[in-house]
Amino acid sequence: MANINTAIKAEARDLNFFYSNGARALKGISMPLYENKITALIGPSGCGKSTFLRCFNRMHDLYPGNKYEGQIVMYPDNTNVLDAGVDPIEVRMRISMVFQKPNPFPKSIYENVAYGLRVRGENNKRIMDDKVEEALKGAALWNEVKDRLHDLAFNLSGGQQQRLCIARALATDPEIMLFDEPTSALDPIATANIEELMVELRSKLTILVVTHNMQQAARVSDYTAYMYLGELIEYDDTDRIFTNPGRKETEDYITGKFG
Amino acid sequence: MANINTAIKAEARDLNFFYSNGARALKGISMPLYENKITALIGPSGCGKSTFLRCFNRMHDLYPGNKYEGQIVMYPDNTNVLDAGVDPIEVRMRISMVFQKPNPFPKSIYENVAYGLRVRGENNKRIMDDKVEEALKGAALWNEVKDRLHDLAFNLSGGQQQRLCIARALATDPEIMLFDEPTSALDPIATANIEELMVELRSKLTILVVTHNMQQAARVSDYTAYMYLGELIEYDDTDRIFTNPGRKETEDYITGKFG
Amino acid sequence: MQAPMELTISPRLAKNIRRNVKERIIELILMLAALTAVATTFAIVGVLLYESVSFFKTVSVVEFFTATEWTPLFEDAHYGIMPLVSGTLTTSAIALAVAVPIGTITAIFLSEFASHKARETVKPILELLVGVPTVVFGYFALFFVTPLLQSVYPELPSFNMLSAGIVMGVMIIPYIASLSEDAMRAVPMSMREGSYAMGATRFQTAIKVVAPAATSGIVAAYILAVSRAVGETMVVAVAAGQQPTLTFNPLEGAATITAYIVQVAMGDLPHGSIGYQSIFAAGLVLMVMTLSFNIIGHWIRKKYREHY
Amino acid sequence: MEHKASVIENLAEVRAMIKRHKRNDTLFAVIGLCALMLGLITLMLLFWQLIADGYPKFTIDFLTEFPSRRAGQAGLLSAWVGSFLVMSVTFLTAVPVGVAAGLYLEEYAPKNWFTDLIEINVSNLAGVPSIIYGLLALGLFVYILDLGQSILTAGLTLGLLILPIVIVSTREAIRAIPVSIREAAYGVGATKWQVVYDHVFKYSYGGILTGVIIGMARALGETAPIITIGALTFIAFLPPSPITAEPPFLNFEWLSSGFTVMPIQMFNWLSRPDHAFHINAAATGALIIIVTLLMNGTAIWLRYKIRKNIKW
Amino acid sequence: ADKIIKIDGSSTVYPITEAVAEEFQKAKGVKVTVGESGTGGGFKKFCRGETDISDASRPISQKEIDACKEGGVQFIELPIAYDALTVVVNAKNDWVKQLTVAELKKVWEPGSKIKNWKQLNATYPDKAMNLYGPGTASGTFDYFTEAVNGKSKASRTDYTPSEDDNVLVQGVSGNLGGMAYFGMAYYEENTDKLKAVPVVAKEGGKPVLPSEATVMDGTYQPLSRPIFIYVNATSAAFKPEVKAFVNFYLENAPKLVKEVKYVPLPKEDYDAVKTHFKAMKPGTGFNGTSEVGIKITDLLSRIK
Numbered sequence A, B: 001m002a003n004i005n006t007a008i009k010a011e012a013r014d015l016n017f018f019y020s021n022g023a024r025a026l027k028g029i030s031m032p033l034y035e036n037k038i039t040a041l042i043g044p045s046g047c048g049k050s051t052f053l054r055c056f057n058r059m060h061d062l063y064p065g066n067k068y069e070g071q072i073v074m075y076p077d078n079t080n081v082l083d084a085g086v087d088p089i090e091v092r093m094r095i096s097m098v099f100q101k102p103n104p105f106p107k108s109i110y111e112n113v114a115y116g117l118r119v120r121g122e123n124n125k126r127i128m129d130d131k132v133e134e135a136l137k138g139a140a141l142w143n144e145v146k147d148r149l150h151d152l153a154f155n156l157s158g159g160q161q162q163r164l165c166i167a168r169a170l171a172t173d174p175e176i177m178l179f180d181e182p183t184s185a186l187d188p189i190a191t192a193n194i195e196e197l198m199v200e201l202r203s204k205l206t207i208l209v210v211t212h213n214m215q216q217a218a219r220v221s222d223y224t225a226y227m228y229l230g231e232l233i234e235y236d237d238t239d240r241i242f243t244n245p246g247r248k249e250t251e252d253y254i255t256g257k258f259g
Numbered sequence C: 001m002q003a004p005m006e007l008t009i010s011p012r013l014a015k016n017i018r019r020n021v022k023e024r025i026i027e028l029i030l031m032l033a034a035l036t037a038v039a040t041t042f043a044i045v046g047v048l049l050y051e052s053v054s055f056f057k058t059v060s061v062v063e064f065f066t067a068t069e070w071t072p073l074f075e076d077a078h079y080g081i082m083p084l085v086s087g088t089l090t091t092s093a094i095a096l097a098v099a100v101p102i103g104t105i106t107a108i109f110l111s112e113f114a115s116h117k118a119r120e121t122v123k124p125i126l127e128l129l130v131g132v133p134t135v136v137f138g139y140f141a142l143f144f145v146t147p148l149l150q151s152v153y154p155e156l157p158s159f160n161m162l163s164a165g166i167v168m169g170v171m172i173i174p175y176i177a178s179l180s181e182d183a184m185r186a187v188p189m190s191m192r193e194g195s196y197a198m199g200a201t202r203f204q205t206a207i208k209v210v211a212p213a214a215t216s217g218i219v220a221a222y223i224l225a226v227s228r229a230v231g232e233t234m235v236v237a238v239a240a241g242q243q244p245t246l247t248f249n250p251l252e253g254a255a256t257i258t259a260y261i262v263q264v265a266m267g268d269l270p271h272g273s274i275g276y277q278s279i280f281a282a283g284l285v286l287m288v289m290t291l292s293f294n295i296i297g298h299w300i301r302k303k304y305r306e307h308y
Numbered sequence D: 001m002e003h004k005a006s007v008i009e010n011l012a013e014v015r016a017m018i019k020r021h022k023r024n025d026t027l028f029a030v031i032g033l034c035a036l037m038l039g040l041i042t043l044m045l046l047f048w049q050l051i052a053d054g055y056p057k058f059t060i061d062f063l064t065e066f067p068s069r070r071a072g073q074a075g076l077l078s079a080w081v082g083s084f085l086v087m088s089v090t091f092l093t094a095v096p097v098g099v100a101a102g103l104y105l106e107e108y109a110p111k112n113w114f115t116d117l118i119e120i121n122v123s124n125l126a127g128v129p130s131i132i133y134g135l136l137a138l139g140l141f142v143y144i145l146d147l148g149q150s151i152l153t154a155g156l157t158l159g160l161l162i163l164p165i166v167i168v169s170t171r172e173a174i175r176a177i178p179v180s181i182r183e184a185a186y187g188v189g190a191t192k193w194q195v196v197y198d199h200v201f202k203y204s205y206g207g208i209l210t211g212v213i214i215g216m217a218r219a220l221g222e223t224a225p226i227i228t229i230g231a232l233t234f235i236a237f238l239p240p241s242p243i244t245a246e247p248p249f250l251n252f253e254w255l256s257s258g259f260t261v262m263p264i265q266m267f268n269w270l271s272r273p274d275h276a277f278h279i280n281a282a283a284t285g286a287l288i289i290i291v292t293l294l295m296n297g298t299a300i301w302l303r304y305k306i307r308k309n310i311k312w
Numbered sequence E: 001a002d003k004i005i006k007i008d009g010s011s012t013v014y015p016i017t018e019a020v021a022e023e024f025q026k027a028k029g030v031k032v033t034v035g036e037s038g039t040g041g042g043f044k045k046f047c048r049g050e051t052d053i054s055d056a057s058r059p060i061s062q063k064e065i066d067a068c069k070e071g072g073v074q075f076i077e078l079p080i081a082y083d084a085l086t087v088v089v090n091a092k093n094d095w096v097k098q099l100t101v102a103e104l105k106k107v108w109e110p111g112s113k114i115k116n117w118k119q120l121n122a123t124y125p126d127k128a129m130n131l132y133g134p135g136t137a138s139g140t141f142d143y144f145t146e147a148v149n150g151k152s153k154a155s156r157t158d159y160t161p162s163e164d165d166n167v168l169v170q171g172v173s174g175n176l177g178g179m180a181y182f183g184m185a186y187y188e189e190n191t192d193k194l195k196a197v198p199v200v201a202k203e204g205g206k207p208v209l210p211s212e213a214t215v216m217d218g219t220y221q222p223l224s225r226p227i228f229i230y231v232n233a234t235s236a237a238f239k240p241e242v243k244a245f246v247n248f249y250l251e252n253a254p255k256l257v258k259e260v261k262y263v264p265l266p267k268e269d270y271d272a273v274k275t276h277f278k279a280m281k282p283g284t285g286f287n288g289t290s291e292v293g294i295k296i297t298d299l300l301s302r303i304k
């Protein structure tokens, strides 16, 4: 599945991260994200998967005292996302995120999807309608909700809510999408839907997904990174990782001997 | 490991349980607990393990509207624990429980262990001291805390707190002890300690333990029950369950194909 | 590749700057609002100190704290605050003697014994007691409670600290009950389950586990109640009598600091007179008293917050 | 078999002991009920007394008549209008400032000594006796700022008085909003203020409103600070109307007008020699309690509705 | 802006002024506010020019005259009724039949140590004496101390003072040994709980109960007193509504004063006061001191 010709969309370079309590949660991680590919992050609980993911859209900036070291460079413009001079809001407009538990706003379905556009100052109703429809279609939710766009989002099922959150993230045409265990709160059928969706989305953008479910990583991703205790132990084609891992630790984890 | 000669200490008979919202969380479960054995309950999240366990000491009585159907009979006195005429307090004095997250009282270590005795009206300092020491020794905590018995229990580490909770449960000489995922909040070393302890305790009493960690079930238990969606799918010797399960569902779960 | 990127990014940067300026301004406005609280405190302390300084130019601090008579408005003026302090402390002590046990028992009852539904209905009703204008309580004390007490103990004068204190106590029961109940409810269910699983009864669980676990919240409630009692005005002004007397005998009448202030304020005291200044000096003492209670309460809450 | 016998013997002992312990349960339940009833009964008694005394005045006329020297004709018109106008000023000052302060403290304030100072301040202000606010108003508003004994002075005073209540309830309402919602909003590129206004504020205003209503109910019954600013007056007219027929249609003269409010009018009537006035006072007291009850009831209902509608 | 007549001052006079204000508002539609800060408090505002009229239950004092001069306020002094300060005891008190002024002085003078009825008179029972009286900002207090103790504001301090006369009523009615003094109106409303004490002006004189008759005929001494309103002369001259109000006041005083249970002046005195007001003669007939037992016409004629 891997393809050496693919362009790199973003790249972590010797990334360290420290929580405000001084804990070093990431230890010198360097890793590429290939354009229009899905990269999966796996590893035991507490290894730093979420921490790493949240560096990409500077989520850690929301809590005082957190510290980044190193770079995350985005291409083609060579912007170091972590640079203090780069506005995190700008970063988040380019890199959007889907969370573990669906977290729609207590607003209507329409308003949830439109929110990212409103934040960007878009007010034209026509454009907005189009974009909302497009995003909901992209998130494979349009058919289910097109007749009740002004219903409260809370009235959707868990899987629908998660797709709504994906539509919300999609509406603003991000370059990269981050998923943090996007299916862990969902039932198997909803999970399958979301996985399928991610694979479809790949054609439009670059995806980084954290999962604790190895089967899921194997099913959806092109590349897989295995992390342990804040370190990147191994990064490779998903096929290689799951069939022929280079490191003993990875193998132990994947075969369930450990964790 | 199984032994047909062992006496039955307690037995669920066609047990149904309904939460106050009407949800039927247990569906006709019948299962024995052998005396001086460890029985493990496994199954995917939400299958009703905790619900079943908490029937044994009538914990559900604390919340209005819950309903039991069927029996849990204790031997040798043939008391049906669930009988409306049986005082839940009496049941809890015979069947004690250790919770998922250690929940010591905001009191001293000594007072935590002494609590059950005080509740029973015991006030003799000499007897109390002896019992507390004995229980702490039984929970393998004595050496670590004997010099600071009057320290606040909150100052102990998570694993120590959990052992304190075991000591607390132990101090009153229960006939059965229930453990609800007793190690899920603990690190691996503390987990190993607790597991060892359970095995030791087996000689004194009967144990029912819920765990989501199959390795743990395999390591500590004599019998294992696999539950799914409120039903008891399979009950057997632990060895048999893990090597040669009778049902396809059990096998899928144990080999990680599902869940 | 580089050049066109520049073009797209610079307008974005301009937008960033505009956005950031707007964000700053908003933050500043919000901060100013938060500073109003500080400003209010400073204004209170400032006004009280300003007038008190003039007061203490006439009256020595030593006299203020040691003299045993308080008659600033009479020709034979004495300026000893102690009679007002004794009245304040006595009425507050009576109020607490009523409110602390009853409030705490009510809280335990509501949190551990009453059904969810009963609690949700009763608590708001109880909280209504807080909304009753305190004047009403004042006249209730004078016209209802005092005669009631007099029928038991005929020697009791019409104005006495006992009846004012009792009514004030009833008035602050809801504070103690409601806040202590909140504190007890915040005790995690796992703690209760731990106790019940040991075979404890409700009463044992409530007294031995829940109440001790909620101690900090309960004590904080007491402290709030103390500062309410100390600062309560209309009840004591109406029912305790307004004669400054250095006594701790609840069967006598006496004036409190608050009663003195409102009594004087009811007439229009000329700005700048010693009488006018005296209410600010008395107010300063009151402020210092309640402030110290509040700080103790704050400290207790902080020290014991989230132990579980 | 021996084992069985010992278990059963032991059980009998345990049962006897449980019975003893349960007696304490019952005893405490009874004591607790009595304690609870004490508060409730006092409230009922008070309320019943006021109603029984004041019921002859439960008429429309009582609300549409001005105070009078004749108890039978005296009404509450100027008092309730005064209360309403004072409350309006209180609302318009305390709510924006309090909510803004709450938003700042919860969403913006860095954790340092300075915000600690503000925090301690707010919690202290909540415990400052109302009469001290009266002194503040007397010294600052009446004399230094020369606002006189006006609706503005009274409104500002009560506004400051309930400010801590508004701040605290704002913060509590805000805290109920999960981090995940904030992160979701930041995640699509919202600025801080957009997150705060579009989400934090909008989802918490029900809770804020609850606190505001409770604060206003308290301010409505406050007597001491109003007396302290010296507003014990016979007022048998209404302040100038805030709305006028000619442009600019708004008139702010009412702010500097003299006024009376319900608790003051009640106090005034109570101090009359003629007992007929005490009926008026009782009716006023009952009315204040009823209004307070309605306000608190609204607050409780709101809280209930919010809890029911929004489950995070 | 709306015309508002601002009145403040004596709580004794308050009921009369309030009654006039009410009728006047009904008749003329002019707004009137009436405060009750006590005579002294009222004069403070009056002399700062904040009020148009000040109610007073005693004549203006020298200090207040000076303050008014400083504030550039000229005033017209108008007696409008009589009040009888009433000394009251509990209705169940069966031992006090009368009190001489000397006895009252013994009780109320500064430093008085009388705390028990027996100390006052050996024939009285051994009963604690609880004292209640008006607050120090009130004219009633000033007048009583002047009339009884010989010096305005000179009083013992260990009694329960209240600006709210009802509180005083409650105090005496709840204490068998209670004693208080206040305006007659409050006594009249509470005759079931209180007993008025006949006062003997001079040793050997006759005890006199306060009543309309004894006030009018001048026998209730020294506790009957004229009560006043003081009108800001500038307001009276330049604010027609103030002038109209005062005229209305004097016109309706006989009826309204009686209605609120005070003693009206004789008709000829009202005529004299009206004439006096028409002449707009500022000044006081008292020279800044209180006088006991003066005739209205004499008083008015003193003002030059």
Ligand SMILES: Nc1ncnc2c1ncn2[C@@H]1O[C@H](COP(=O)(O)OP(=O)(O)OP(=O)(O)O)[C@@H](O)[C@H]1O
Pocket (backbone or CB within 6 Å): A019, A020, A021, A023, A025, A043, A044, A045, A046, A047, A048, A049, A050, A051, A052, A212
């Ligand atoms: N806010 C925080 N402050 C300090 N340490 C934190 C914080 N959040 C997480 N950590 C620590 O950082 C490490 C990495 O946490 P992280 O949440 O990234 O793990 P994860 O791999 O996502 O685990 P999981 O699968 O459980 O989500 C852990 O040791 C965790 O305890």
Ligand SMILES: Nc1ncnc2c1ncn2[C@@H]1O[C@H](COP(=O)(O)OP(=O)(O)OP(=O)(O)O)[C@@H](O)[C@H]1O
Pocket (backbone or CB within 6 Å): B019, B020, B021, B023, B025, B043, B044, B045, B046, B047, B048, B049, B050, B051, B052, B212
């Ligand atoms: N208080 C409750 N009211 C209603 N339903 C409940 C309640 N508690 C649990 N349930 C439901 O009952 C079922 C069984 O829950 P239970 O907690 O026993 O599962 P479990 O096997 O212990 O899962 P886990 O491994 O996650 O602890 C679940 O579907 C759950 O949603």
Ligand SMILES: [Mg+2]
Pocket (backbone or CB within 6 Å): A049, A050, A051
């Ligand atoms: Mg994670």
Ligand SMILES: [Mg+2]
Pocket (backbone or CB within 6 Å): B049, B050, B051
């Ligand atoms: Mg469970």
Ligand SMILES: O=P([O-])([O-])[O-]
Pocket (backbone or CB within 6 Å): E009, E010, E011, E012, E013, E037, E038, E039, E040, E056, E057, E134, E137, E138, E139, E140, E141
């Ligand atoms: O209010 P006074 O009449 O006593 O001054």
